[in-house]
Amino acid sequence: MKVTDLELTNFRNYKYLSVKFDDGINYIVGDNAKGKTNLVEAIYTLSFGKSFRTNDTLELINKDSKYSIIKAKTKSETSSKDIDIYLLLKGKKIRVNQKPVERLSQLNEILNVLCFTPKDVNLLKEAPSLRRRFLNQNISKNSQTYLSSLMDYETVLRQRNDALKLEKINFDLLQILTDYLIRLSKPIYEYRQKFVKRINEILKDVYKEISLTDEILKIKYKPFLDSEDHYEEELKELYASTLQEDVKKKVTTIGIHKEDFEIYLGDRNLGIYGSQGENRLAVIALKIAPYFLAKSDKEKPIIVLDDVLSELDTNHEKNLLEYLKTFNQVFITNTKKSDYYQGKYYICDNNVIVKED
Ligand SMILES: Nc1ncnc2c1ncn2[C@@H]1O[C@H](COP(=O)(O)OP(=O)(O)OP(=O)(O)O)[C@@H](O)[C@H]1O
Ligand SMILES: [Mg+2]
Numbered sequence: 521m522k523v524t525d526l527e528l529t530n531f532r533n534y535k536y537l538s539v540k541f542d543d544g545i546n547y548i549v550g551d552n553a554k555g556k557t558n559l560v561e562a563i564y565t566l567s568f569g570k571s572f573r574t575n576d577t578l579e580l581i582n583k584d585s586k587y588s589i590i591k592a593k594t595k596s597e598t599s600s601k602d603i604d605i606y607l608l609l610k611g612k613k614i615r616v617n618q619k620p621v622e623r624l625s626q627l628n629e630i631l632n633v634l635c636f637t638p639k640d641v642n643l644l645k646e647a648p649s650l651r652r653r654f655l656n657q658n659i660s661k662n663s664q665t666y667l668s669s670l671m672d673y674e675t676v677l678r679q680r681n682d683a684l685k686l687e688k689i690n691f692d693l694l695q696i697l698t699d700y701l702i703r704l705s706k707p708i709y710e711y712r713q714k715f716v717k718r719i720n721e722i723l724k725d726v727y728k729e730i731s732l733t734d735e736i737l738k739i740k741y742k743p744f745l746d747s748e749d750h751y752e753e754e755l756k757e758l759y760a761s762t763l764q765e766d767v768k769k770k771v772t773t774i775g776i777h778k779e780d781f782e783i784y785l786g787d788r789n790l791g792i793y794g795s796q797g798e799n800r801l802a803v804i805a806l807k808i809a810p811y812f813l814a815k816s817d818k819e820k821p822i823i824v825l826d827d828v829l830s831e832l833d834t835n836h837e838k839n840l841l842e843y844l845k846t847f848n849q850v851f852i853t854n855t856k857k858s859d860y861y862q863g864k865y866y867i868c869d870n871n872v873i874v875k876e877d
């Protein structure tokens with residue numbers, strides 16, 4: 521997968537931009553506040569239909585405009601597709617080859633973007649919801665079944681929470697919704713288990729490549745109920761034992777919507793003991809690892825690394841750039857050129873991006 525052409529109209533600081541990208545590394549360099557993150561944000565939006573910085577579409581529209589357009593030409597093993605995203609004051613319209621998309625996950629199938637931004641550095645130390653999002657996003661990309669189970673789970677969870685908020689609780693309805701939640705939990709738990717096992721095999725190698733150590737990095741999945749053989753029965757008992765508390769708090773207090781994972785380097789939990797640099801490298805590895813889940817070389821995702829180099833020491837910078845050369849298409853931003861990058865630079869300077877000759 522790759523983006524060959526990008527055209528931005530009224531997107532953030534770009535009034536109009538048209539740029540062609542290459543295979544391999546696209547190194548975008550520019551001073552602070554020139555539009556580097558805005559550019560990679562547009563690429564991310566092509567993949568997810570939304571930004572990594574905001575849920576408010578209005579922020580993406582240039583402040584002097586009333587709409588914004590992101591257009592891209594993409595290529596994969598089997599096809600070339602045009603993606604057009606219209607960001608309007610009231611919502612957005614997304615088209616693929618001039619046809620409206622039916623579901624947002626269609627975008628991801630055309631352009632799968634794995635993105636690291638500076639705020640991800642704290643992924644291991646922050647709230648579980650961010651780590652859960654990592655799991656959910658990456659498993660959903662590879663399984664429509666997981667995505668629909670998760671969406672159904674969220675709907676039933678909302679209904680159960682609403683039922684718990686009623687003045688007079690209908691316990692029969694509550695039981696039906698609980699049973700439904702239990703049935704939906706099992707496949708989600710199994711998918712998460714399988715994914716973590718698979719990603720750990722990859723993660724170990726990716727971390728070795730980028731960290732220049734032999735230490736083993738792995739995810740430790742923390743299911744709220746760990747049971748191989750009697751999952752549904754045990755879950756039933758668990759929900760029965762927390763019913764009083766759920767009623768008192770008027771919310772579903774346990775469930776797969778609360779699950780989390782930890783990251784270990786050797787026997788150290790990085791969320792607790794990791795240095796800033798270790799955390800950074802671990803999260804980069806975590807973000808890159810799903811690249812190797814793609815079935816064929818040409819279907820491999822695009823990697824976006826925003827501001828990743830500035831905080832790395834010389835050896836790690838050199839090593840990471842060397843490693844990234846082996847990937848299909850990478851976007852990397854920095855305020856400085858690198859002594860270790862021999863390719864051409866895209867110079868980002870207020871509204872324009874020029875490829876250096
Ligand atoms: N909706 C908008 N309309 C106009 N300008 C915007 C809008 N949103 C953001 N900007 C401006 O775009 C400029 C570039 O922002 P961006 O985050 O891309 O900078 P950057 O090159 O990544 O800088 P840094 O090196 O500091 O990370 C900023 O000055 C910002 O104020
Ligand atoms: Mg930036």
